[in-house]
Amino acid sequence: MAFRINCSYCSTTSIFKVKCYHTKTFDRLNWRPYCFVVCDNCENGSLVSFNVNSGYQHYYTDFEKDSVVYDFSELREARLVPENKLTAPEHLPSILNDTYLDAEFNFSSSRWKAAAQLYLQSIEFACIAAKAPHDEIESQSLSAQRMDLTKRINILFDEGLITERMKNWAHKIRVLGQYHKHRYVEANEDDTKDIREFCELFLKYLFTMPGLIQSREERLEARKVQS
Numbered sequence: 248m249a250f251r252i253n254c255s256y257c258s259t260t261s262i263f264k265v266k267c268y269h270t271k272t273f274d275r276l277n278w279r280p281y282c283f284v285v286c287d288n289c290e291n292g293s294l295v296s297f298n299v300n301s302g303y304q305h306y307y308t309d310f311e312k313d314s315v316v317y318d319f320s321e322l323r324e325a326r327l328v329p330e331n332k333l334t335a336p337e338h339l340p341s342i343l344n345d346t347y348l349d350a351e352f353n354f355s356s357s358r359w360k361a362a363a364q365l366y367l368q369s370i371e372f373a374c375i376a377a378k379a380p381h382d383e384i385e386s387q388s389l390s391a392q393r394m395d396l397t398k399r400i401n402i403l404f405d406e407g408l409i410t411e412r413m414k415n416w417a418h419k420i421r422v423l424g425q426y427h428k429h430r431y432v433e434a435n436e437d438d439t440k441d442i443r444e445f446c447e448l449f450l451k452y453l454f455t456m457p458g459l460i461q462s463r464e465e466r467l468e469a470r471k472v473q474s
């Protein structure tokens with residue numbers, strides 16, 4: 248038996264084969280298998296458990312030999328350990344956080360083009376929000392300006408908000424997605440993985456790092472006041 252699951256380690260939907268299992272009857276009607284499963288893509292192990300009505304028990308035998316693949320979302324009261332939660336880098340402005348999580352959702356469902364489009368949109372929002380990190384109204388007026396991503400990246404560099412290496416990398420990623428040319432980007436799985444990796448680092452550099460530094464500074468300031 249195997250399950251189709253969105254992996255908590257590699258964030259891709261892949262097939263998890265059952266390596267071993269233990270079953271437990273917990274009331275008159277229900278029976279619960281606990282399966283140790285391994286992701287086909289990254290080979291990390293997880294635990295899957297779900298409920299089976301005792302009337303259907305005969306469908307679930309010889310887990311290791313059985314070649315049926317069940318969709319995790321269709322199992323009753325299923326649990327996955329470790330749980331798969333979509334996360335975004337810390338200290339992102341809320342609109343950017345939402346866009347990034349939408350990108351992650353599409354990435355985890357193997358919708359490469361949609362994910363690439365949303366990662367590139369996140370990079371664009373990041374360019375805008377980095378210029379006015381604490382002012383949503385200012386960000387809105389900046390985003391209303393018609394300007395392509397190339398120019399926005401160059402401006403960040405000119406204002407000293409990103410390094411030259413990061414600027415060059417951003418241009419390579421932007422060209423990869425052809426974001427400036429089409430309404431919908433062309434990106435396969437590998438392209439999307441590159442765009443995702445860059446996007447995560449770009450957001451961490453522009454928001455997470457300054458956010459962490461600021462909160463540490465505030466803590467040190469508060470200490471000074473106390474002493």
Ligand SMILES: [Zn+2]
Nearest residue numbers: 254257286289
């Ligand atoms: Zn995996």
